[in-house]
Amino acid sequence: MLDIPKRIKLISSLLEQDTEQSLTYAALECRLTLEYLCYERFKLYFSYLSESDLKNWQPKHIIKQISDDIDDNVSKEFSISISAEKIDGRLPKTKEEFESIKYTALGTQSELKLNKLHQLWNGVSNVALHIPVPSISSGDLSIYGDKDTIRKKVNDVVSFLSGIKGNLLMGGTFREEFGFNCFACDTKIKRPVRNLQHETAVSCINPRCQESYVIQKDGNDEFEVIRRVIKFLCAGCNEDLEVPTRLFRELRFDQKININCGKCNTLSEVIMRPLMKSTKVESPHNKALQRTSR
Ligand SMILES: [Zn+2]
Ligand SMILES: [Zn+2]
Structure with a gap:
């Protein structure tokens, strides 16, 4: 798990140096830190989502996709506690029984505010990590952006990072899962049942494997897996x-x-060559011609 206080310390020391170079470097460190925060969560869901099924590589969108396709806990705040306590020598059964036993707190996962993160991630980049494309009215080119603007954006990232207090990250889902083994490489592929109500295409999560599948419900409401070939x-x-x-x-x-x-x-x-497929379309004009020629 990323040591956020250490990242803040590094970024703050670059802010203190207060040169065009150090502020630009601080902006880069901010952007990398924000990416890391997303990717370390993505890593915990590797067993559910193949990299080749990612619709968009941007950090926010990866977490959003996990949230939509696997489990929305990926970006939420929650605490986990465990207990081995029994009731009359057996495991608790009812909600009341579960609430009556003693727990040991394991930790808390902090919320990841994705829209804010995305805005900051773009923001530091716009003010410090690109030279704006010049136009006829833009004057001299400059390697560095405006110091005050960069400092403000970097400070926004530092305050965002300071708000992340969690000490635990959890991957996976507590929900019912459907899984099968890849036809070619035998790797387990799984998805929460809840997210398989419509026909879903999934790729094998093994990065060296090219197989993919369609998971759909058959006539008996059972899942069937069709190899995509x-x-x-x-x-x-x-x-x-x-x-x-x-x-x-x-x-x-x-x-x-x-x-x-x-x-x-x-x-x-x-x-790999183009393939032509033709269908004759009856246009009103053609129909009119046919009628007059009869
Ligand atoms: Zn495979
Ligand atoms: Zn043959």
Whole structure:
């Protein structure tokens, strides 16, 4: 877990030096600290969300996606306590029984105010970490931004960081989960049941694996897992050759994939090329022409 007081100390010492360079460096340290705060939480959810399923790399959006797709506790404040106490030699059952036993506090996870964090993360960057693109009216170029503006933004980040008091981070979910093992690499893939009510595409969480799946409900309200593949026919033996869909995501025009048929050993090449599909659309104009020609 990030040592926030240590980060504040470093940023404050750069503020004290009060030069254009030290303030710029302070802005960079602020931005890195804010990113770390998000990514250390993302790391705790690795077993639920593949990096390749991230819709947006920006720190705020990663946490937002975990909150939407896995568990909204990722950015919330809560405390955890544990107890091994029993009631008449058995585990407590009712809410009242759970409330009647003694607990030992483990710690508190602090809230991560995502909108504020995102605003600060952009803010320090805008005032210190880019040179504005010049225009005809913008005067001389300058390596550094305005000292007072940078100092103000850095101070905003320091006060944001000072408000984060937690001493614990928790990953995962207490909710019911559905899981299965990857067809290719046997890695466990899991999602909270609550977030699988609609058809959901998930990638294998193993970064070296290209498999992905669709999880959907079948007619009996049970989850079924469908491997996402594109099928080709082997020219040698007519066997289905299955290629994981994700392999095509990074392919460029004219790039090839070689597939070796496991049954007859024929080598096939799949080439990434545009495919044309046409549908005849009946326009009102065409219909009118047909009517007059009859
Ligand atoms: Zn896998
Ligand atoms: Zn074959």
